[in-house]
Every structure is written in structure tokens, then in C-alpha cells.
Amino acid sequence: MSEPLFVAEALTKRYGSGAAEVVAVRDVSLSVAPGEIVLIMGPSGSGKTTLLLMLGALLRPTAGKLWVRSTLVSGLPERKLPDVRLRQFGFVFQDFNLLSALSALENVAVVAELAGIGGGQARKRAAHLLGELGLGARLHFLPEKLSGGEKQRVALARALINDPAVVLADEPTANLDSKIGREIMRLLQRVAREQGRGVVIVSHDQRLKETADRVLWLEDGQFKAMVTMAVDPVCGMAVEREGAPTAEGKDQTYFFCSRGCRDEFLAERLEAVAPR
Amino acid sequence: MLRLALRNLFQSRVRLGASAGGVALALLLILALDAVVAGMERQLTAYIDGSGADIIVAQGGVRNMHMAASTMNRSVRSRVRALPGVAAVTPIQYATNMVTVGEHRHLAYIIGLPRDAAMGLPPRIVAGVAVPRRGEAVIDRSVAETAGLRLGDEVKILGMELTVAGLAEGTASLVNSVAFIAKDDFLRARGDGSTVSFLMVRVTPDANPVAVAASIEALAGDVTAQPRASFSAEERKVVKDMSADVLTIMNLVGLLIGLAVMALTIYTATLARRKEYGVLKALGARSGQLYRAVLWQAAVSVMLGLGLAVGATLLLAIALPRLEPNLTLELTGGSLLKVSGAALLIAGVAALLPIRQIVALDPAQVFRGGGR
Known part of the structure; x- marks a missing residue:
């Protein structure tokens, strides 16, 4: 596996002191590889947003370290964080x-200009x-003239304009219809x-599990159980590896959404190797 | 950031109108008042400026006409006339008095002119004669119009009934006017034929008025001789000193109104965009970049207000004299500079409060659905 773009090590955030x-967020570690999509899910109040803020250098952790492309971001002085x-x-x-x-055009360009790129x-x-x-065809439209999906695409373009290592998305599909x-x-x-790029998504949207390479469940400020996703080779559905029916291939293990898909997969394989 | 500032500003036309309009009204107050005073000063010295004299000689220590009295021995005239560099001398009599027509009384500088006066005449005559004979008076046209007088009508000056023989123009202001009578009538009313009030002196083409004025003071005894421009400046200074407190108060009022209007509109504009500034901060904008956006907004609003105020003052300068002939407005470079300075001050101070808001803004609020 390639070197991670982004490593969070034992991040902790405490508010208040003493009895209050x-x-x-408690002792959370996470690394994101290039091209990887990590989905963080969890109930309301579980610390998802706090974690996202720390990952985005918007909130300084009480303890722990954060590296982005081998720069120790959590050790940088406050004045350097906007640039990060x-x-x-x-x-x-x-x-x-x-x-x-x-x-739309100016919304994206303004972020490049903030980074010192000429108008x-x-x-x-x-x-x-x-x-x-x-x-x-929508470059010169004001946001109020754009649909929800178009607005989110403008927001995505804005997120990408300065060629970032990591995209952090907070409920990116919450205000959009399923399509x-x-x-x-x-x-x-x-x-x-x-x-x-690495993509870290915080969401309640179960549909996003299909797209994620890893789904992490945050509860009470901690990752409870890591769920690794795989694609059912028969129906194409994203499935959690843990507890899923499996079949061993030549070099890999296949995961299925149901026994039916596994049986179908195995039957097709048998048919493929049977003499005619 | 300039684009963002301009777009933010122009997106809400009502807010922009309120902001620029409020500043314009405040600056108009300062500009118009300055223009009235400058116009009044110019009118007050119109007689001196158009007198044709290069030097004005007065009693020692007297440096202007307004609220002053000057008495010199008549012999001073011949001593001044004899000095090198002096081409001509016209003695005039002067008193502050009233031009009375029935119940109407108009404050006026009364000038007693000799029959052969070469200087000190009315600057512009629109009807009748320029130099009054005995029993005659030349008054300002606006005074005549106000009092309903025509050439040949009677007017009372220094207690004498005189016939209006000429109408002058440009010798009246809101405060007073200039009326011209014959020297003999003046002396008849005021008694002493051995004195003169002022000497109007013209120098030879090769002479320097400053040097000639100095030699007049040195050789002619207890007199004060000033080039015309200095005399005018002293006249204006007296008027300015008298109105300085009122001007200062009104300027301060204008400045405070402008400041309050601007501060409020920039503050509310920033408040309305608070979330967006938070988004920019979250995306990586530095506070300094956001301050610049706010400062640009304030500066552009104020400059628009200044432009409106200058335009409105110029319109007033055209319209007001038509309604009140003795009121002229003069927009001076000094006044523009002062108001521009005030405008910049307003912009800077008005932006302080919103900038404090931005400093306190937590970009993390954007993720928490706050910052609104």
C-alpha cells in the first residue's frame, strides 16, 4: 500500500476541565491513503464534527498528532494554519x-486568489x-440560480481548485435528493x-457506504468497530466484509451480499471450467 | 477581495443606497456649509478685489474693512502720491451703516467716492452711473430688487435722502452690501473734511506692490499699507474667525452623522455576511484578507457618498443663487480636501467594528451550522 497522505494519531479533544x-474525541487514529475514501458514521453527538474539524486544522486537538503529506500540522503555530x-x-x-x-466561477476562483494565484x-x-x-454553461450564474446538485458541484470545484491532498466532506449529500x-x-x-486524493466523509447517509473503501463507526468519541467494504462480484452491491458470505478465488477472497449471490458465483465458475 | 467587496456592496442596492446616501447627506452638510462660507467670503471681498487698487492704505493697525473704522489725515494722500512707484491714489470714505427704504433696512458698507475716483468704484454697473454725484447713490441690484427700488427712487443713507442713480452687481452678500455715495455727501453727514478712511493706490507697471506698500508704511507715518490680496485675505480671515465656531460645530455634526450612518451600514452588511466570512476563514482566508474586503466596502461606499455629495453641492451652487441672489456657493479645493479626509476617516472608523467581528469569528462554526 502507498504511503498515507494523511495520518491522525491518537487525536483527543477535551472541553472544560474537572467535573465539567x-x-x-478520545484517542482516535486514522490514516488515509491516496485514492482512498473513508466514511465516518455515527450517531448525533458522537464527535464526528469535532473530529472533522481537527482533521481539517480548524480545531487544535488537546492531544495527539496530525500529519499531512509528512508535515506535522498539529505542531504548526496558529498563523500558519490558514495556509495549510x-x-x-x-x-x-x-x-x-x-x-x-x-x-459560480468567482466562487471557485476566489479560493485560488486567496492562495496567491492571479485573478x-x-x-x-x-x-x-x-x-x-x-x-x-453555468459559470456566470449566481448560486441562487443553481440547483442543489449544481451548487454542490461548484463547492466540489472550490474544494479542488488549490489541488489539495485531502478532501473533507461534511454531509455532502444531506441536502440533495438520492439521484x-x-x-x-x-x-x-x-x-x-x-x-x-484522500477523501474523508462524515455522514449519516447509509447510501454512501457503497462508495467508501472504509467505513468507520464513531461513538462516544471513539471508533468502535472498523468496517471494511467490498463489492459483491455478482450484483455489484457494496457489502461489509465482516460477516459476509465468502468464496476463495485463486488469489483473493470474494465477499457477497447473500448466499444466493455466492452460489450463483460458484455455479458460474464451475460452468466455466466444466468440459463441453 | 476587491471583487468580493464590490459584489457584496452592489448586491443589496437598498443597503448601498442607504449607505452612500447617508454619507452623501452628511458630507453634503460639511461641503455645502463650506461652500456657503467660501461664497460669502468671496462676495464680501468682491468690492476690494474689483476695486482696481494694487495697495490699500489704512490707519495704522487697521487691516480690513469689516467691523473696522479707519481715519487718516488727508495729507497722507499727497505724501503717498509722491512716493516712487505710485501711479495714482484715490481716497475713499468708509462707514458701516444702513440703506433704508421705508421699513426695509439693509446693512451696508457705505463708500464715499470723490467725483474723479479712478479706483474703489463699483466693480460692475448694470444700470445708471458708476460714480454718484451729490444727492445720488449707487446701490446693489439685489438690494434694489428686494426693496422694490428703481433708478430715480429715493433711498436713505447716513440719514440723507438720496436718489438711486446706479445699480451695481456682485456687491451684496447674505450679510451686507456696498452702497456708494458722493464724497461730499459723506462728509456732510459725517462732518470731518480733513480725514480720509482708506487710500486706494495703483502702482506703476514696473513697481512691486509689496515693496511700495513697505515704503508707504515707512514714509507716510502711522498707516498700514497692504497689497490688495493681503487686505482681502485679512477681510476673509475676520469673517472666517467670526464663523469658525459655527463651522467647526457643523463640520463635527456632519462628520458624526456620516460616521454613524457608515458604521451602522458597514456593520449590518458585515453581520449579514458573517457566515460567508466564516466560510472564507474556514477555507483558509487570512484575517487580513477579510479586513481588506470590509475596508474596500467602506471605502467604496464613502467614495460613492463623496461623489454624490460633490454633485449635490454643485447642483445647489447653481440652484440656490436663483432663489436667493445674495447667496452664492463656492466649492473650494481646500474644502474638497477636508471632506475627502473626513470621508476616509469615516470609512476607516466605520470598518473597525466589523473588523472586530471578523477577528472574533470562529471558522469552525461553519461546520456546526452556526456563524449565521
């Missing part, structure tokens, strides 16, 4: 958070990125697979 102390957020992370928010006075170059890059995401939600997930998948 609340531990929002600007260049190493792309953020995708639940309610898009586009700047209402700026067009013309920033707009050119933003237009290219939006074009790739299918928004070439548009799947479309956004496909785009996030492309961002991970084709561009080699």
Missing part, C-alpha cells in the same frame, strides 16, 4: 456555503474545473480514484 470536562487549510485541504459543506454575491489565472483554472464537472446525491458521490469517487 467533556471528552468529545488553503493548500492541503478541500472542504465540502452540507449546505454548500457558496458566497451568494459571487458567480486571470484563477478564473481560467476555475472555468476549466467547473467545465470538467459539467458546469461549463443527485449519487452523482456527487460518483464525483467524489472520481476525485479519489483518478486524482489520487
